[in-house]
Amino acid sequence: xxxxxxxxxxxxxxxxxxxxxxDKWNEGVATDLAKxxxxxxxxxxxxxxxxxxxxxxxxxxxxxxxxKLCKSTGFKLNKIYELFPSGPxxxxxxxxxxxxxxxxx
Amino acid sequence: xxxxxxxxxxxxxQAELMKFDFRPPPTGWMDTPTDFRPxxxxxxxxxxHLEYLDLPNxxxxxxxxxxxxxxxxxxxxxxEGMRERLSRYRTFxxxxxxxxxCGACAxxxxxxxxxxxxxxxxxxxxxxxxxxxRKDFTALGKVFGKLAGGRELTVDVIKExxxxxxxxxxxxxCSVFCPYGIxxxxxxxxxxxxxxxxxxxxxxxxxPVANCFRTGNHxxxxxxxxxxxxxFFAEDIEDSTxxxxxxxxxxxxxxxxxxxPSGDFLADPGTYTCMGYMALFHEIGLDYTWSTYAxxxxxxxxxxxxxxxxxxxxxxxxxxxxxxxxWILGGECGHMWRVxxxxxxxxxxxxxxxxxxxxxxTGTVFDNARSTKMVHIMEFTADLIRHGKLKLDxxxxxxxxxxxxxxxxxxxxxxxxxxxxxxxxxxxxNFYEMPPNTIREQTFCCGGxxxxxxxxxxxxxxxxxxxxxxxxxxxxxxxxVNELACMCAIDRATLTTVCDYWAPPVRVTGIxxxxxxxxxxxxxxxxxxxxxxxxxxxxKQKAAPAGRKEGSSDV
Numbered sequence: 037x038x039x040x041x042x043x044x045x046x047x048x049x050x051x052x053x054x055x056x057x058x059d060k061w062n063e064g065v066a067t068d069l070a071k072x073x074x075x076x077x078x079x080x081x082x083x084x085x086x087x088x089x090x091x092x093x094x095x096x097x098x099x100x101x102x103x104k105l106c107k108s109t110g111f112k113l114n115k116i117y118e119l120f121p122s123g124p125x126x127x128x129x130x131x132x133x134x135x136x137x138x139x140x141x
Numbered sequence: 142x143x144x145x146x147x148x149x150x151x152x153x154x155q156a157e158l159m160k161f162d163f164r165p166p167p168t169g170w171m172d173t174p175t176d177f178r179p180x181x182x183x184x185x186x187x188x189x190h191l192e193y194l195d196l197p198n199x200x201x202x203x204x205x206x207x208x209x210x211x212x213x214x215x216x217x218x219x220x221e222g223m224r225e226r227l228s229r230y231r232t233f234x235x236x237x238x239x240x241x242x243c244g245a246c247a248x249x250x251x252x253x254x255x256x257x258x259x260x261x262x263x264x265x266x267x268x269x270x271x272x273x274x275r276k277d278f279t280a281l282g283k284v285f286g287k288l289a290g291g292r293e294l295t296v297d298v299i300k301e302x303x304x305x306x307x308x309x310x311x312x313x314x315c316s317v318f319c320p321y322g323i324x325x326x327x328x329x330x331x332x333x334x335x336x337x338x339x340x341x342x343x344x345x346x347x348x349p350v351a352n353c354f355r356t357g358n359h360x361x362x363x364x365x366x367x368x369x370x371x372x373f374f375a376e377d378i379e380d381s382t383x384x385x386x387x388x389x390x391x392x393x394x395x396x397x398x399x400x401x402p403s404g405d406f407l408a409d410p411g412t413y414t415c416m417g418y419m420a421l422f423h424e425i426g427l428d429y430t431w432s433t434y435a436x437x438x439x440x441x442x443x444x445x446x447x448x449x450x451x452x453x454x455x456x457x458x459x460x461x462x463x464x465x466x467x468w469i470l471g472g473e474c475g476h477m478w479r480v481x482x483x484x485x486x487x488x489x490x491x492x493x494x495x496x497x498x499x500x501x502x503t504g505t506v507f508d509n510a511r512s513t514k515m516v517h518i519m520e521f522t523a524d525l526i527r528h529g530k531l532k533l534d535x536x537x538x539x540x541x542x543x544x545x546x547x548x549x550x551x552x553x554x555x556x557x558x559x560x561x562x563x564x565x566x567x568x569x570x571n572f573y574e575m576p577p578n579t580i581r582e583q584t585f586c587c588g589g590x591x592x593x594x595x596x597x598x599x600x601x602x603x604x605x606x607x608x609x610x611x612x613x614x615x616x617x618x619x620x621x622v623n624e625l626a627c628m629c630a631i632d633r634a635t636l637t638t639v640c641d642y643w644a645p646p647v648r649v650t651g652i653x654x655x656x657x658x659x660x661x662x663x664x665x666x667x668x669x670x671x672x673x674x675x676x677x678x679x680x681k682q683k684a685a686p687a688g689r690k691e692g693s694s695d696v
Contacts, residue, residue: 037201051184051203051597052148096366101407104373139349139359140404140411140439140594140630
């Protein structure tokens, strides 16, 4: 666990760089988290993914399945990888401030 | 493209990984320090999860820290913990005493085969604990110390335990070959329990345990989330078949409670297997229910401590009682079946409020489940097929050449060997076995079981997955196998990586996904896509009107 500056405030992150205080997430945090993923500019397509993940997380408290993300945003999985090179879980979910899924996954 | 990191498969070059050196290091094993290199260990359990579960010594720490912030009296805690367990578990005492170091187990461990680290020989891994037992609990060791195979318990020993007890997947392949039947998984379980007394857990295990205790499943899915997920599956089933399946949730008075690992609610390809169950239950008109409380078949308590196994397993039976079902049906899960078959009775049972399971379709009484009241879905489906209750067209899977990976626990802890093969042979025309010393009781682990399937442990997962990957590669080269079927959610998650690395492009499937391909559902449309919503060429040709069939001469 480390504390870093993201979007102008200090936020705790875990070993993989996932934020530990979901309530501290905002667009500035997302922009800075994206940079750690090698994404320097968050385009409209990036935000579509991030906003969907965010909304799902606020409603359900967990990340959605990848297929649901694809169906809801209209992006195929390879498009998600284009947007977030580490993929939907380690890339997109991290930027959206979600925790990393654990268990038999 | 950025260089792959240590938690990514592409970081590891096969040629580098396969440079094994099976010669022991020049120093004696007691004097060889543990090499904590990135990719070979797992992140510690986060304090918040330990706090949630009332586990000792919650704190934030890192494996790379010099000081692991152990309690001041850590040594006393561990020795007292050992003393207590030696008196409580007769097996533990026997396994500590009985090993003659014959070496039969040495080359049976997938981590030793794929890595060459001598401390991954099961005999050696047990010796890490046994040496402390000798020193502190045997008369000979107390007097002669190192000469009698004993050693002092130090912080470095604790660190070494943490490293190697989380490099054992508790798969029990070594136990099959042990002339004394020493169950090395039990030694690992005790080793992890002792570490737990000091607050030394891995997060990949303890977060699922905390989630499960809080929400009923490892992933932390809440009731409305599970409902949303199953509805999403039902939509895709309808897109594929034209049939709208029911989603019975928390239905009181249902005949059967169905429980499957929550990985099937999130991760592909398990999701397709979950859809397979839903389609099957719809087709046979089973009076069943899902539960949003007992929404987990897996039990990461098994990778934590006996106490935790009991705490998590209890909820399945509590829910069965609350809903008033007659018996429980369990899905394609691996370690759940070790818990059910080998621990359930004395931990939470016997569940006398349930009935001896009887298939409402065939009348078959599952006598083997008389005590636990819980039937494995492979027994259930095999019985349906045996009695001609399913209309199956195995040619629907003709685009697939499939092999079968016996999941460690259903195979070795339960003996379910024939049923999955019987089902596969009835739903596929092209089924090929891997070599005999890699299947059935001798099956090789996926390399990611027992809570080791996390990405920061990637090097060990790839090493541990080598024997299985090699066997898959063999049938791929020999028969053109393109899919690997298995019946465990950890398998479905981790063998995907193993196959991608050692035998691409073989892909992974659950058995009930294959069942759903072959199942001829009443009232279904001419299917052109499977549950992955992929168009299957030979399905499309069959579905097309006769005049448009490829190769048709009368057009």
